[in-house]
Amino acid sequence: MSLFKKEISRRSALKGASAFAGSAIAAPLVFSKGAWAQEFLNDPGDSPTVTLGFNVPQTGAYADEGADELRAYELAVKHINGEGDGGMINTMTPTSLGGNGLLGKRVEYVTGDTQTSADEARSSARRMIERDGVIMFSGGSSSSVAIAQQSLAQDMGVIFMNGLTHSNDTTGKDRRRYGFRHFFNAYMSGLALGPVLADQIGTERRAYHLTADYTWGWTQEESIVNTTEGLGWETVETVRTPLGAGDFSQYITPVLNSGADVLVLNHYGRDMVNSLTQAVQFGLRDREANGQNFEVVVPLYSRLMAQGAGENIAGILGTTNWHWTLSDPGSQAFVASFGQEYGFPPSQAAHTCYCQALLYANAVEMAGTFYPPEVIRALEDFEFDGMGNGPTLYRGGDHQCFKDVLVVQGNPDPTSQFDLLQVVQEVPREQVTYPVDFFEGELGPYEVS
Amino acid sequence: MDAFVLQVLNGLDKGGAYALIALGLTLVFGTLGVVNFAHGALFMLGAFCAVTFNLLLNLSERVEDPNITAFTAYIDQPYLETWLGDFGTQLMDYSVPLSILFTIPVMLAIGLAMERGLIRFFYKRSHAEQILVTFGLAIVLQEIIKSFFGANPIPVSAPDTFVGTAAIGSLIGLGEGVAYPYWRLIYLAFSIVVIAAVFSFLRFTTYGMVVRAGMADRETVGLLGINIQRRFTVVFGLAAIVAGLAGALYTPILPPDYHMGMDFLVLSFVVVVVGGMGSLGGAVAAGFLLGILQSFASMNEVKDLFPGIDQIIIYLVAVVVLLLRPRGLMGRKGVMET
Numbered sequence: 186m187s188l189f190k191k192e193i194s195r196r197s198a199l200k201g202a203s204a205f206a207g208s209a210i211a212a213p214l215v216f217s218k219g220a221w222a223q224e225f226l227n228d229p230g231d232s233p234t235v236t237l238g239f240n241v242p243q244t245g246a247y248a249d250e251g252a253d254e255l256r257a258y259e260l261a262v263k264h265i266n267g268e269g270d271g272g273m274i275n276t277m278t279p280t281s282l283g284g285n286g287l288l289g290k291r292v293e294y295v296t297g298d299t300q301t302s303a304d305e306a307r308s309s310a311r312r313m314i315e316r317d318g319v320i321m322f323s324g325g326s327s328s329s330v331a332i333a334q335q336s337l338a339q340d341m342g343v344i345f346m347n348g349l350t351h352s353n354d355t356t357g358k359d360r361r362r363y364g365f366r367h368f369f370n371a372y373m374s375g376l377a378l379g380p381v382l383a384d385q386i387g388t389e390r391r392a393y394h395l396t397a398d399y400t401w402g403w404t405q406e407e408s409i410v411n412t413t414e415g416l417g418w419e420t421v422e423t424v425r426t427p428l429g430a431g432d433f434s435q436y437i438t439p440v441l442n443s444g445a446d447v448l449v450l451n452h453y454g455r456d457m458v459n460s461l462t463q464a465v466q467f468g469l470r471d472r473e474a475n476g477q478n479f480e481v482v483v484p485l486y487s488r489l490m491a492q493g494a495g496e497n498i499a500g501i502l503g504t505t506n507w508h509w510t511l512s513d514p515g516s517q518a519f520v521a522s523f524g525q526e527y528g529f530p531p532s533q534a535a536h537t538c539y540c541q542a543l544l545y546a547n548a549v550e551m552a553g554t555f556y557p558p559e560v561i562r563a564l565e566d567f568e569f570d571g572m573g574n575g576p577t578l579y580r581g582g583d584h585q586c587f588k589d590v591l592v593v594q595g596n597p598d599p600t601s602q603f604d605l606l607q608v609v610q611e612v613p614r615e616q617v618t619y620p621v622d623f624f625e626g627e628l629g630p631y632e633v634s
Numbered sequence: 635m636d637a638f639v640l641q642v643l644n645g646l647d648k649g650g651a652y653a654l655i656a657l658g659l660t661l662v663f664g665t666l667g668v669v670n671f672a673h674g675a676l677f678m679l680g681a682f683c684a685v686t687f688n689l690l691l692n693l694s695e696r697v698e699d700p701n702i703t704a705f706t707a708y709i710d711q712p713y714l715e716t717w718l719g720d721f722g723t724q725l726m727d728y729s730v731p732l733s734i735l736f737t738i739p740v741m742l743a744i745g746l747a748m749e750r751g752l753i754r755f756f757y758k759r760s761h762a763e764q765i766l767v768t769f770g771l772a773i774v775l776q777e778i779i780k781s782f783f784g785a786n787p788i789p790v791s792a793p794d795t796f797v798g799t800a801a802i803g804s805l806i807g808l809g810e811g812v813a814y815p816y817w818r819l820i821y822l823a824f825s826i827v828v829i830a831a832v833f834s835f836l837r838f839t840t841y842g843m844v845v846r847a848g849m850a851d852r853e854t855v856g857l858l859g860i861n862i863q864r865r866f867t868v869v870f871g872l873a874a875i876v877a878g879l880a881g882a883l884y885t886p887i888l889p890p891d892y893h894m895g896m897d898f899l900v901l902s903f904v905v906v907v908v909g910g911m912g913s914l915g916g917a918v919a920a921g922f923l924l925g926i927l928q929s930f931a932s933m934n935e936v937k938d939l940f941p942g943i944d945q946i947i948i949y950l951v952a953v954v955v956l957l958l959r960p961r962g963l964m965g966r967k968g969v970m971e972t
Contacts, residue, residue, distance in 0.1 A: 244780075244785075247785070248780070248784070248785030249784050249785045249786040252784075422934060424934065424937075427944075427945050429897065431888055431894065431897045431898075432648060432887070432888055434644045434647065434648070434818070434929075435641065435644050435645075435648075435928065435929040435932035435933075435944070436932055438637070438640040438641060438644055439637060439932075439933060439934055441636075441637075441640065441813070442636050442637050442640075455786075455787055455891060458786075458787045458789075458889055459787065459888060459889065462789065462888075462889055463887070463888075466797075466799075466815040466817065466818070466886075466887070467799065467813075467814075467815055468798060468799035468813055468815070471798070471799075489786060490786075492786065492789075493786045493787040493788070493789060493889055494789065494889075495789035495791070495889075496789075496791075497789075517704060520704045520705070521704050521705055524704055524705030524706075524707070525705050528705075528706075528707075529707070530702075530704070530705075530707075600701040601699050601701050601702055601707060601709055602709065602710070603702070603707070604701065
């Protein structure tokens, strides 16, 4: 008597074997899916610490801005680890941050020098990722540098939180799933500045643009031209100037006889300081043209630049992401914290970098994991307040923050060495929001191999 | 016509700075045979002499700023104003012209220290080695300045009397549109005076005559019992003074930062090459010529015809000159021609 009621035929044996083989192949995929998902580059695992990378210009034209960004990152790390007065962690809403590091791990950091060069920035970021094992990296202050790092972030699957970058391309055609920008952009500058220009300078104007010849300058020029022509202005000429030209006199003198009555300086950093200083030297601000006072506009301002330009900025209009004189609780908490630590108020570059570090940390706590796709999902469409710019949305479709934008003016009568800009208007977020598909671009996948 | 006159003035003004730097470069090359890539750094150091002098005149006591309440901030109350009243304010206002008195001894000391401490060890080395070591020195000097003054440009104002523009159009029968900043006109005049002074020193003094003789035939001058090396060291100091003065008075035109020397260095080398290595007259002529060409190349009408010409014109001229006349416009026969 057979133990089996049924004899095993060759056919059924083959069927059974193939079914076993099939399940044997499929089983690891089914059982390990979750485990695979948690295996990612630079997973801190059981380590008691986690490392962040701060890649800023420590040498080169933006070194002072980079130094201020680094101060802000150091302060953010302190606050995340529960040291100091907590800064904006106390005012940010909603927040999952408890001042006990990230998911209970103490935050450490490494720094790199971008030298304001896309190649150097990528090399430095790669070193941080491959050698130092950073779980996130962040930094500014140039759009071409930011775009290069964002692209590296996507390739390597490590999140990059942009510092100061103002080009439309960063969250436009060059947007990436692994890159996020808190700072505003050139298009928003145009939207915010337009009505104030119409109000203060008028709608019958002829503008002459001097533009830094790289991605940020081009997108800012395009945005401001669109805005001002929408107001009824005429664009007399748009002239590209080499980055770091130094002496701009040969570009400024043609303005005198061009028939223009407004000079728009699409310059930043050292170029802005030099071109503005020289425009004032050539008497542009004392001139009359077309029966009106000649005006100069600097669409993107920073306090550090204002310091360099000295009294030449008096009365000149522009926009800025944030200013230390804002009276909301978030700004005041940050200014008090930063001022107490370093003895002077923070710049807008410092503010955006500090916010980015806190926003990433908060997203990790919300996600409950360092796994980048989950952190990205936590950041996408995250609505928050209490960080100095009013209610803010981190839009998921392009990873651009939407918040109030400040129109500022060089202070003609400063009361202190830091009182260089005065806020003319806080332009509400609704006025600077544009459709997600306004700029074409693809974010790319959540998971990268 | 207005635009033409303005661009000529721009070119002369820019050319003045090129000529002053190139003059020092070619003096050093003609006497010591050294290709000094740290010469741009001397221009930058001169600018920071003006900045330092300005800071010295503005030394202040720190008093608490009542306007900032978020944290303890301070404002500066200059001692000169406290001690001397309006006269102190006037001194502070004239800090840039007065900085000449500070710049000359400081730059002379820096030049002599540089020559005795480093450059002299490279007289007999190849030009490539000289370029490497002086370029390295320039970077070291830059970084030292950056560590003290930061990377941002530092605004330094011309005296209030010279702020604004001179209506030269009305003077020469052109339109009111031809106005040029006073300080730039002063800088142009200053550069001409300094160039004339250097030429006079070399031409009309015995010391200068011996230097020129040494430039032409160093060995023979040495055989006459003259310590030509010492004189050449002094010439290096003189070149440092000229570059320093050029930088100091340039500060109201271009807020100085640690990198400004490099911006001018490359252009000045091209000026020296175009003018002729070792030719003082060539350096001056080429400085003004290339300054004017650069200005005209920046005119919109020219750029419409040749896009990007403003950024390459100087190098284009250098290529043409090197192809057609390798010794430069006024270079001596045989120099850099082999």
